[in-house]
Amino acid sequence: MLDIKFIRENKDIVAAGAKKKRIEVDLDRLVELDDKRRELQASIDGKRAEQNNASIAITGEKDPAKKKEIIARMQELKETLRLEEESMQELLKEWRSLMVQVPNVPDISVPEGESDADNKEVRQWGDIPKFDFPVKSHSELLLMHDMADYERGAKVAGFRGYFLKNDGARLSWALERFVIERFMNRDGFTPMIVPSLVRREPFVGTGYLPQSEEDLYKTQDGDYLAGTAEVAAMGYHMDETLEKKDLPLKFFAFSPCFRREAGSHGKDTKGIFRIHEFLKFEQVVLCEANHEESVKYHEELTANAEALLQELKLPYHVVINCGADLGLGQVKKYDIEAWMPSEEKYRETHSSSYFHDFQTRRLNIRYRDGETLRYVHSLNNTALATPRIVTQIVENYQNKDGSITVPEVLRGYVGKDTIGKSN
């Protein structure tokens, strides 16, 4: 959510931002409605003032005739107030629905573009591996070594269901232990296990609702299953006032994640790249409300994720997402994508974005800065998501005989150097 004052005063900037994101929103209508809203509010306030005055007057009034007179006048006033308040309700309905559609303004460095195909590579790390044999997909490799079972996965859990077993489970757990250890030794991050089953408000606050209703699982109690720990972690300080000295707040948040993948039925149907249920460690930051701070922590969160990929020795690149590939609230986003040999392209493992005060305005998270209250800035990036990253590991580390070399940093956790070698 943007400040209505900001929208009014910077309509051109907001409009240009929406255009860059390829999001349609009728700002003229919004401003027109807001004019009416202000006018109506002034009128209502005036009538309420009269009502309040009469209420005091009637208390001290002993003369029954005069008392009756005041009551008659008040009844009349009450009726016009009721009508005005009704039209206010009506007006606010449209006003609010427009307000939540107004996207945050993307950063100047965000490239123009129509889709993720227009994202721009900003850097590359590691050498793309050359194989002198036909590469197998992660899906094949996992089956081959009995690391996963998709058939029974579908039988038990339906489309995109999966079981991880044997070294598949070991590898997944190894990755979790690896990332936990890295973040336990990193200053400033509060480790957190957060809810996945979350009420509607934090979803609206983080910007996932009302836009993405069909991407979320909903319970019969009206709660939703979160697709990321970001939702609950951001909800943690909802409706609170923080102290400047306590900023930044950094969370290393873990939760199971659930995604309906409603818009991508035909995509990535083999293996465990795109699944309905997975585990994710998320980095979430609340910092002071200035652009430089946001940028600083954005780069830091991105670097944290890159460091993990470098330790795993997975070749990756970082792209800056183009306007159309940005979410409603995002100012700027980097996707980190690791090399997927079977597809001969990079596939996303991490997504790092900042929002300025877009989320915190909706969530009502402020901090005291001297005399004034400000909305904090918020950011997030994946730390590590399992089992997705298993796909790139097994593919990049596959050998001619079909065995999989275990990345050095994971060997202690997996308990072996190679998967699928009868040694």
Place this chain on the structure above:
RNA sequence: GGAGGGGUGGCAGAGAGGUCUAAUGCACCGCACUUGAAAUGCGGCGUGGGGCAACCCACCGUGAGUUCGAAUCUCACCCCCUCCGCCA
């Protein structure tokens, strides 16, 4: 799932249809007294919106309703506590 109790400013806590512009205490800030501190005294001390300003409006868990008038009465919902049942 059943029964009961309760949500009021940063905290504690009164208020039970009309001077609520929410008592009082604690905490906090300023001033006075003091060598300094404590104690004491005086003053200040919420958020959002509107207005050049004086000032006005809204907010007592949330939303509806009753009333000339609601923190206060009615209804629904949310959350917290206590007990019983079930349970990892």
